Amino acid sequence: MTTIDQLPVFTDVDSNAHFIGNGQFGTVYAINQERGLAAKFLKAWYDSAYVFRPEHILLLNDEYQVVVELYSAGISVPRPEGVFALTLPIYHCVPALVMEHVKGKNYEQLSASEQATARQLHALELDKVWELGFVPDDQKPSKNCLYRLEEKRVIMFDFGQWDRRQTRVSR
Numbered sequence: 059m060t061t062i063d064q065l066p067v068f069t070d071v072d073s074n075a076h077f078i079g080n081g082q083f084g085t086v087y088a089i090n091q092e093r094g095l096a097a098k099f100l101k102a103w104y105d106s107a108y109v110f111r112p113e114h115i116l117l118l119n120d121e122y123q124v125v126v127e128l129y130s131a132g133i134s135v136p137r138p139e140g141v142f143a144l145t146l147p148i149y150h151c152v153p154a155l156v157m158e159h160v161k162g163k164n165y166e167q168l169s170a171s172e173q174a175t176a177r178q179l180h181a182l183e184l185d186k187v188w189e190l191g192f193v194p195d196d197q198k199p200s201k202n203c204l205y206r207l208e209e210k211r212v213i214m215f216d217f218g219q220w221d222r223r224q225t226r227v228s229r
Contacts, residue, residue, distance in 0.1 A: 099118075135214050136213065139157055163207075
């Protein structure tokens with residue numbers, strides 16, 4: 059199993075790197091404003107402290123492979139950079155998935171008519187994902203997506219729990 063010492067080190071973290079958000083299993087930081095990069099790391103909570111485990115690297119590598127395949131197929135996802143060891147403002151040397159820092163609106167921030175458009179865009183993107191053989195863990199338009207309706211674009215993120223079907227079949 060890969061250890062943190064075996065990962066390439068990402069040294070281009072801005073001094074103004076900052077927290078973006080928490081998910082059920084991960085935390086995301088904006089790490090380089092000029093290059094437009096974010097980093098996601100996985101965590102487990104034990105005794106009021108974050109503990110990083112070797113299996114987190116395996117999970118991040120798996121997620122990276124999913125993002126690479128989706129991005130290469132033209133699915134609207136953040137551009138993947140790789141899995142690196144990096145230091146964040148309050149964390150010393152963590153394994154992280156580095157990718158494009160995407161911006162957009164959450165589903166809940168959209169008006170009712172915008173939500174209708176967002177659902178259509180989301181359904182079209184999901185069709186492409188299914189065609190590739192992936193099954194997202196949560197297929198609601200309100201989960202793990204950002205919307206840029208002026209560009210008619212939905213950006214999917216958080217691929218850690220996605221499954222892969224044995225055969226490619228569209229819905």
